[in-house]
Amino acid sequence: MPDPISDRLRSDLHRTWDDVAAGRLSRAAAADWAADPGRAVDYSGGPEPLQQAWLLLHDLRRAPRDEAAAISGGHHGRDELAARWREQWCAELARYDADPLTWNRAYWSAYLRRTAGAGHHPAPARLAARLVEHGLILDQAVHLLAPGGPAGHLAGVSRAH
Structure with missing residues (x-):
């Protein structure tokens, strides 16, 4: 509607x-x-x-x-x-x-990578968890943030957080 x-x-x-x-x-x-x-x-x-x-x-x-x-x-x-x-x-x-769902997931995944990688968010893991909770990114998108990469400290964030 x-x-x-x-x-x-x-x-x-x-x-x-x-x-x-x-x-x-x-x-x-x-x-x-x-x-x-x-x-x-x-x-x-x-x-x-x-x-x-x-x-x-x-x-x-x-x-x-x-x-x-x-x-x-x-x-x-x-x-x-x-x-x-x-x-x-x-x-x-x-x-x-x-395709609003695909657009949102691509946009917010890129946003998370940029802000976490640049250190522009005080609590990137919490941000990632909220984005997953609202369906704006997939759990898999968070796991793609490889350990050791610019946003590697986010790997492992899931709905449970």
Whole structure:
């Protein structure tokens, strides 16, 4: 059954990204739209690809602009960078829509490897256990983190933890 909140969020994101890419909405206005506290609550509970698109709208404010954009105050014609980011997000969203379970498992497995390998999470074994518990990674994915590798200290984490 479709989730009405996710459908609304998806529609809002598509419209906002379309407007920025086409030059109908400035990057600053899009970032302000995304910064609305009520919207933050909505997006924090949505599917990961929607959260990513929402966060990218914040990043557009800080993204480099070409010279014409700087001269015109940042709002002119088609925004090529925004259009490229929008296309990348739409492609990622299509992969998610085709198989959300597989997308989530691939995304969260890669996330776990990156954060644990770089030492960016204070309790990587607990994070791995939570991801397994929520079905976002498989037990086997945790075991693939080879001992001695960048995230080797996670090997052996299972649902029992």
